[in-house]
Amino acid sequence: MKPIIKLSRVSKKYRRGQRLLLKQAILDFFKPQREEDFWALKDVSFNVMRGEVLGIIGANGSGKSTILKLMAEVIFPTKGEVEVNGKISPLIELGAGFHPELTGRENIYLNGTILGLTTNQIDEKFDSIVKFAQLEEFIDTAVKHYSSGMYMRLGFAIAIHVDPDILLVDEILAVGDIAFQKKCLDKMKSFHEMGVTIVIISHALDLIQTFCQRVILLQNGVVVTSGSPQKVIEKYRKIMN
Amino acid sequence: MQNLIKYKDLYWQLTFREINARYKQSVLGYAWAIIVPLMNLIVLSIVFSYLFRVPTGNIPYPIFLFVALVPWTFFSNSLVAATGSIMENGALITKVKLPREIIPLSAIGSKSIDLILTFLILLVLLFIYKVEFHQTFILVPFIFIFQLTFMVGVAFFLSATNVFFRDIGNVLGIFLTIWMYLTPVIYSPQMIPDNLKLLFYLNPMTSIINAYRDTILYGNLPNFAQMSYVIFISGLLLVLGYLYFKKRSKQFADVI
Numbered sequence: 001m002k003p004i005i006k007l008s009r010v011s012k013k014y015r016r017g018q019r020l021l022l023k024q025a026i027l028d029f030f031k032p033q034r035e036e037d038f039w040a041l042k043d044v045s046f047n048v049m050r051g052e053v054l055g056i057i058g059a060n061g062s063g064k065s066t067i068l069k070l071m072a073e074v075i076f077p078t079k080g081e082v083e084v085n086g087k088i089s090p091l092i093e094l095g096a097g098f099h100p101e102l103t104g105r106e107n108i109y110l111n112g113t114i115l116g117l118t119t120n121q122i123d124e125k126f127d128s129i130v131k132f133a134q135l136e137e138f139i140d141t142a143v144k145h146y147s148s149g150m151y152m153r154l155g156f157a158i159a160i161h162v163d164p165d166i167l168l169v170d171e172i173l174a175v176g177d178i179a180f181q182k183k184c185l186d187k188m189k190s191f192h193e194m195g196v197t198i199v200i201i202s203h204a205l206d207l208i209q210t211f212c213q214r215v216i217l218l219q220n221g222v223v224v225t226s227g228s229p230q231k232v233i234e235k236y237r238k239i240m241n
Numbered sequence: 242m243q244n245l246i247k248y249k250d251l252y253w254q255l256t257f258r259e260i261n262a263r264y265k266q267s268v269l270g271y272a273w274a275i276i277v278p279l280m281n282l283i284v285l286s287i288v289f290s291y292l293f294r295v296p297t298g299n300i301p302y303p304i305f306l307f308v309a310l311v312p313w314t315f316f317s318n319s320l321v322a323a324t325g326s327i328m329e330n331g332a333l334i335t336k337v338k339l340p341r342e343i344i345p346l347s348a349i350g351s352k353s354i355d356l357i358l359t360f361l362i363l364l365v366l367l368f369i370y371k372v373e374f375h376q377t378f379i380l381v382p383f384i385f386i387f388q389l390t391f392m393v394g395v396a397f398f399l400s401a402t403n404v405f406f407r408d409i410g411n412v413l414g415i416f417l418t419i420w421m422y423l424t425p426v427i428y429s430p431q432m433i434p435d436n437l438k439l440l441f442y443l444n445p446m447t448s449i450i451n452a453y454r455d456t457i458l459y460g461n462l463p464n465f466a467q468m469s470y471v472i473f474i475s476g477l478l479l480v481l482g483y484l485y486f487k488k489r490s491k492q493f494a495d496v497i
Binding site: 018020022023025069072073075088096097099101102106109113114115117118119142 | 250251253254255258261262265330332333334335336337338339405406407408409412491492494495496
């Protein structure tokens with residue numbers, strides 16, 4: 001079976017202290033200063049199969065978010081190749097692209113089209129999105145007046161209405177009240193039953209253990225080990241201590 | 242360019258977001274789009290029709306100026322908006338996959354409201370000053386398309402470069418002011434010294450502004466040689482700008 005996401009020998013280089021002003025560039029011309037290269041990922045290869053729930057764990061700075069961004073195709077590898085064969089809905093930062101001055105209604109249309117829906121598709125899904133976000137009363141209020149929970153609920157509700165093949169999830173369950181967390185988790189489970197591929201980054205090891213079928217452990221941009229959640233989490237605990 | 246058809250809805254949403262948000266943020270809303278060019282018109286008209294006389298043929302100076310000021314203001318505002326657009330939409334660029342060229346394009350699109358409003362005022366002024374209507378007016382949309390092509394090409398270069406050199410935006414304001422004085426907006430092309438003519442006409446905006454005046458005010462056809470040059474340069478800039486933007490856009494999320 002063809003993998004839905006394929007990373008082949010992926011490395012990602014960032015520059016530390018890259019100068020981002022014209023003024024500095026001109027000064028550098030006369031007095032060059034060294035920029036330091038920093039490899040966020042080194043020679044990482046793995047596949048994600050259709051319908052799989054994959055967890056990625058590792059300490060802060062181990063390269064988890066870089067992998068998610070590569071999968072979302074917002075950044076591109078320095079070396080190697082990332083191949084994605086499906087429609088992605090990134091739950092990376094909910095409500096990216098919300099405009100604070102616009103109402104919930106206007107932001108649903110804005111954010112929905114950003115995530116790849118057409119206006120007609122949003123018309124159809126509009127009621128369902130509002131219902132899921134539990135924002136019926138506030139839908140014509142500017143989102144700058146929303147609480148952070150409401151903001152996030154709306155973002156989540158839009159993201160799951162995109163009919164994705166792949167969900168990228170980055171620590172989103174850390175925010176929001178318990179009731180909504182449970183609702184999100186239930187929704188992700190039903191996505192899984194429908195055959196949607198899910199990639200989760202989290203420090204919540206309980207969640208990873210119960211929800212994922214396979215886990216990858218990263219350290220300093222390198223895959224240390226991968227396999228069953230129990231085995232990998234044990235290894236991770238050992239490294240951290 | 243295929244993307245643009247597929248992402249039509251996104252383009253409109255992003256454009257409306259800008260227009261809508263601007264309208265909501267200030268009490269006067271869209272009125273600002275008219276007030277600023279009108280103030281410019283009044284001040285410049287007083288200075289250049291009473292203090293320094295600009296020869297304008299049989300056309301009153303205010304209308305002579307406004308015909309040029311409307312497209313120039315659109316040009317200048319659009320470039321400023323497009324240049325900062327990628328950084329302003331940093332949250333989108335680093336989180337969601339979308340064709341990034343759509344962002345400077347919608348920044349330009351959001352300035353079309355200003356253009357439409359000032360253009361309506363121009364029509365009113367043409368009527369008030371009883372400027373004769375010429376058939377060459379129908380050529381205006383074509384001149385506008387050439388201007389747009391040129392602008393989009395320049396906007397691609399500026400918006401992509403601004404991500405890597407963030408002070409481009411600061412320099413741009415001064416640069417655009419100088420550019421305006423080097424373009425016959427407030428004066429007539431006859432006033433350009435003969436030995437500098439070639440230099441002035443390297444700037445495509447010179448011929449574009451002349452063409453608006455020729456067709457709207459004087460009923461003349463635009464200069465063929467000048468227009469050919471404009472079309473060539475604009476087309477070339479659009480293609481090169483697009484390729485440059487595409488190449489650079491792969492690194493946007495790395496540095497934002």
